[in-house]
Amino acid sequence: MNRIDKKFQELRDRGASAFMPYVCAGDPNPELTSKLFLTLEEAGADLIELGVPFSDPIADGPTVQRASERALTHNISLEQILAIVADLRPQTEIPIALMSYYNPIFRMGEEAFCKAAHEVGIDGLIVPDLPPEQAQSLLEIAPNYNLATIFMVAPTSTPERMQLIASVSTGFIYCVSVTGVTGARATWSDEVTPMVTELRKHTDKPISIGFGISTPEQTTQVAQIADGAIVASAIINAYEAHIDDEAKLLTTVRQFASELAAGVKA
Numbered sequence: 001m002n003r004i005d006k007k008f009q010e011l012r013d014r015g016a017s018a019f020m021p022y023v024c025a026g027d028p029n030p031e032l033t034s035k036l037f038l039t040l041e042e043a044g045a046d047l048i049e050l051g052v053p054f055s056d057p058i059a060d061g062p063t064v065q066r067a068s069e070r071a072l073t074h075n076i077s078l079e080q081i082l083a084i085v086a087d088l089r090p091q092t093e094i095p096i097a098l099m100s101y102y103n104p105i106f107r108m109g110e111e112a113f114c115k116a117a118h119e120v121g122i123d124g125l126i127v128p129d130l131p132p133e134q135a136q137s138l139l140e141i142a143p144n145y146n147l148a149t150i151f152m153v154a155p156t157s158t159p160e161r162m163q164l165i166a167s168v169s170t171g172f173i174y175c176v177s178v179t180g181v182t183g184a185r186a187t188w189s190d191e192v193t194p195m196v197t198e199l200r201k202h203t204d205k206p207i208s209i210g211f212g213i214s215t216p217e218q219t220t221q222v223a224q225i226a227d228g229a230i231v232a233s234a235i236i237n238a239y240e241a242h243i244d245d246e247a248k249l250l251t252t253v254r255q256f257a258s259e260l261a262a263g264v265k266a
Helices: 003-013 030-042 063-072 078-088 104-110 110-120 136-143 161-170 192-200 217-224 235-241 248-266
Strands: 018-024 048-051 094-097 125-126 148-150 173-176 207-210 228-231
Touching: 003 018, 018 030, 018 063, 018 207, 018 235, 018 248, 030 048, 030 078, 030 248, 048 063, 063 235, 078 104, 078 110, 094 228, 104 110, 110 136, 161 192, 173 192, 192 207, 192 217, 217 228, 217 248, 228 235, 228 248, 235 248
Parallel strands: 018 048, 018 228, 048 094, 094 125, 125 148, 173 207, 207 228
Antiparallel strands: none
8 A cells, every 4th residue: 555545544444535735846936846745734635636737738727727837937847846756755744646647757758757756755646648548558567666546537437437447546536526627616516426426336446526626615515425625726826826925825825725624624
C-alpha cells in the first residue's frame, strides 16, 4: 500500500471522506508551490493533486488554464516539479497524485518518469488524455514503482466503460461531476449521484469527485456519496486577486481551504 491507499483506508475506518485540493505547480511562481502545499495540509487537506502545467490543457477550464499560463512564464519543467516534491517530502507525508497530460511523460520516457516520480515521493498518476486502452505500457510500469494509476469516469461513461476503468484504476477512481472542463460551478449536478451509484456496482475502490466542486456546501454533498472531494478552480479563484502579495495569498488559501475541509468533515 502506498500513501494514497493508506489514507483512504484510514478515512474509511473512521467513516470519513477526503478533502483533496489541487495545486498547479509553479503558480503563481515556483517558490510558492511548497508553501501552498504546506498551507493546504495545515488547513485540513488529506491528499493533494499536483498539476503539471501544459500549453494545451484540454480537460481544464479558464481558471486552471490561467494558472498553467502563469506557471509556464517561469519555464517550469517536469524535472523541476519533481525536484519541488523531493524538497517537500522531508516536511510532509501527505499523499500526492500528480496530474499531467501525457506529452511531458512521453517526452521523459515512461520508465524514467515512473522511477523519478517514485524516488521523489509521488504516490499516484492522473493522465487525463491517456485512456486505459492506450495506457497498457504505463499500467505495466507504474506498479513496479508503487504508483497508483487513477483514471476518470464521466457522466457519459457506460456501465461497460465504468467496469473497465474500475478494473485498471488503483488508489482511487476520479469521478468527473459534469460533462465538460474543470471550473467552479454554483450548482450541484444531478448527474453525480446516479453516476456514483452505478460505479459502486462495479467496484469497492475509493471514489473521488472533482470538476466544479467549489463551496463547503458542495464538499458536504460529495462526502455524503463519495470517498473524496477534489477542489481546484475555486481555490485558484480565491487567491488570484492576491498574486503579488504572498502573505495575503496564503492567508486567503488557508481560510478558504479550511472551510472546504470542514464541509467534507461535516
